[in-house]
Amino acid sequence: MSIELNxxxxxxxSHTSYGEYALREVELFIGDGExxxxxxxxxxGKTTLAQIVAGLLPPFAGTVKIDGxxxxxxGYDRKLLRxxxxxxxxxxxHQLFETTVExxxxxxxxxxxxxWNERMERVKDALECMGFAFERVRKESPMSFSGGEKxxxxxxxxxxxxxxxLILDEPTAGLDAKSRSSLHKIIAKLNQxxxxxxxxxxxxxxxxxxxxxxxxxxxxxxxxxxxxREVFADQTKTEQxxxxxxxxxxxxxxxxxxxxxxxxxxxxxxxxxxxxxNYFKKGG
Amino acid sequence: MGQYMPGNSVFHKMxxxxxxxxxxxxxxxxxxxxxxxxxxxxxxxxxxxIALAGIGLRNMGKTIARLKVFFSxxxxxxxxxxxxxxxxxxxxxxxxxxxxxEQGAGVVMRVVFLLVFSRILIxxxxxxxxxxxxxxxxxxxxxFGISTGELAMILSVAxxxxxxxxxxxxxxxxxQIARGAKFESGHLRDRAKSVLPVVIPVxxxxxxxxxxxxxxxxxxxxxxxxxxxxQCKFRVHVRDVQAVVLSCAVCITQILL
Ligand SMILES: Nc1ncnc2c1ncn2[C@@H]1O[C@H](COP(=O)(O)OP(=O)(O)O)[C@@H](O)[C@H]1O
Ligand SMILES: [Mg+2]
Numbered sequence: 272m273s274i275e276l277n278x279x280x281x282x283x284x285s286h287t288s289y290g291e292y293a294l295r296e297v298e299l300f301i302g303d304g305e306x307x308x309x310x311x312x313x314x315x316g317k318t319t320l321a322q323i324v325a326g327l328l329p330p331f332a333g334t335v336k337i338d339g340x341x342x343x344x345x346g347y348d349r350k351l352l353r354x355x356x357x358x359x360x361x362x363x364x365h366q367l368f369e370t371t372v373e374x375x376x377x378x379x380x381x382x383x384x385x386x387w388n389e390r391m392e393r394v395k396d397a398l399e400c401m402g403f404a405f406e407r408v409r410k411e412s413p414m415s416f417s418g419g420e421k422x423x424x425x426x427x428x429x430x431x432x433x434x435x436x437l438i439l440d441e442p443t444a445g446l447d448a449k450s451r452s453s454l455h456k457i458i459a460k461l462n463q464x465x466x467x468x469x470x471x472x473x474x475x476x477x478x479x480x481x482x483x484x485x486x487x488x489x490x491x492x493x494x495x496x497x498x499x500r501e502v503f504a505d506q507t508k509t510e511q512x513x514x515x516x517x518x519x520x521x522x523x524x525x526x527x528x529x530x531x532x533x534x535x536x537x538x539x540x541x542x543x544x545x546x547x548x549n550y551f552k553k554g555g
Numbered sequence: 556m557g558q559y560m561p562g563n564s565v566f567h568k569m570x571x572x573x574x575x576x577x578x579x580x581x582x583x584x585x586x587x588x589x590x591x592x593x594x595x596x597x598x599x600x601x602x603x604x605i606a607l608a609g610i611g612l613r614n615m616g617k618t619i620a621r622l623k624v625f626f627s628x629x630x631x632x633x634x635x636x637x638x639x640x641x642x643x644x645x646x647x648x649x650x651x652x653x654x655x656x657e658q659g660a661g662v663v664m665r666v667v668f669l670l671v672f673s674r675i676l677i678x679x680x681x682x683x684x685x686x687x688x689x690x691x692x693x694x695x696x697x698x699f700g701i702s703t704g705e706l707a708m709i710l711s712v713a714x715x716x717x718x719x720x721x722x723x724x725x726x727x728x729x730x731q732i733a734r735g736a737k738f739e740s741g742h743l744r745d746r747a748k749s750v751l752p753v754v755i756p757v758x759x760x761x762x763x764x765x766x767x768x769x770x771x772x773x774x775x776x777x778x779x780x781x782x783x784x785x786q787c788k789f790r791v792h793v794r795d796v797q798a799v800v801l802s803c804a805v806c807i808t809q810i811l812l
Contacts, residue, residue, distance in 0.1 A: 327733060353734070356733070360726060363730070365726070365730075366734075366756055380735075432734070432735070
């Protein structure tokens with residue numbers, strides 16, 4: 272499902288009197304099935320952009336089109352939007368409120384008009400996707416789990432409605448390495464099944480590995496937009512916008528300084544490994 | 556309720572204590588008002604204050620518009636349930652009379668003015684300054700053995716939690732909307748049903764924050780001792796005197812009107 276932003280500007284109410292814009296005239300097109308990483312330092316407007324795309328904030332100016340329809344137009348069916356667009360907030364575990372895991376995850380299906388059995392089927396799929404044994408956890412209280420588990424339950428509650436567009440706002444902040452990489456894999460899998468993914472993250476390594484495209488924001492404007500390789504090739508800009516770079520890229524830079532020659536600029540460990548193997552095979 | 560808005564206006568420069576004293580004068584004035592002339596005076600005062608504070612009219616309008624349902628309810632309650640004497644229209648227990656209309660309009664206007672003036676106070680005073688001012692004004696309570704330092708500490712915690720929790724509540728509300736909660740629906744029943752998914756997480760957040768704060772305070776060695784009295788050098792400016800005198804004048808005029 273495609274996303275189209277035209278001349279989007281936004282300003283928070285408490286800032287109106289001194290004209291500080293959180294977003295200014297953003298133009299963006301994201302095609303169906305793309306995996307887009309959004310980067311930029313804190314306060315550059317990433318969350319604001321994501322919430323405007325999801326229709327959670329109305330833009331000051333400009334239009335947002337999802338699948339070709341203007342979502343802020345009168346008469347647009349918001350229920351449809353909520354079903355199509357899933358949004359994982361920064362600390363999703365804070366939104367838990369139900370008495371059992373099963374009810375918590377099923378909340379997003381409440382108004383979908385599905386039968387009980389169909390709903391439980393979906394809940395089971397979502398929980399298993401997030402690595403839980405459905406029968407074991409379904410009657411537990413969500414509050415009795417650890418922080419990382421709560422987060423996975425909350426994410427299951429978003430995935431349960433099978434969204435076509437999935438927006439994640441720094442969902443891995445504070446997660447341990449294992450949960451982080453398993454979440455990355457789950458989202459990559461959903462993307463392969465056709466979901467459009469917008470991932471806000473500071474983690475250049477994972478974005479290099481999974482994203483087709485990286486967008487960098489600075490003071491409410493898009494300043495870089497392209498495949499990870501192109502974005503991270505421009506070292507002056509990545510430093511200027513403080514988005515860091517992938518470890519594989521850093522290592523390849525170091526090797527290059529010591530005389531290694533790479534045909535391309537490797538940005539993931541896999542690419543680095545392949546290039547090194549090639550180098551040794553050829554040159555010995 | 557809104558938050559502090561940085562700025563450079565006369566109100567921003569004024570001392571917190573002054574603004575608080577003025578606010579109490581104005582508060583009294585608002586509560587005493589019951590004539591058309593009185594409301595006109597309040598209207599002028601509010602207009603001048605908004606202009607001086609440099610808060611956009613649009614911003615103020617939004618604050619008020621948010622409570623439109625509340626205002627409608629108070630107005631209609633007063634309109635329908637006033638005494639049946641001289642009623643324009645009567646039916647069963649409902650009576651619409653000129654007196655009821657007046658009463659309803661008066662109550663609504665008073666609440667609107669209270670809202671406007673407290674918004675101006677909060678928008679032009681940082682939370683720290685506000686609690687500092689409270690602490691100074693509460694000093695006389697020390698006579699009765701109440702530790703004003705601790706009282707101000709409690710107040711300052713309470714005040715600082717307002718923006719944090721309102722931000723958190725906003726996030727949670729959005730998260731539940733994204734999952735399909737029906738806040739946007741026009742039906743009151745749908746909206747009512749969506750209250751729990753927000754209220755429970757917000758309460759949990761409040762407890763979590765309170766726990767964190769208590770731990771952090773203990774870790775940094777906070778004890779229930781006499782809080783160091785702030786050195787409060789009163790450097791009174793002309794504008795402080797002007798503000799207190801002007802607001803007092805509004806209040807006194809109100810009594811006379
Ligand atoms: N609820 C809010 N009220 C007022 N200002 C806000 C609010 N949320 C964010 N901002 C401001 O808007 C700008 C962009 O914020 P945000 O989109 O959250 O950035 P990011 O997610 O990239 O860190 C920041 O300057 C921030 O201070
Ligand atoms: Mg953010």
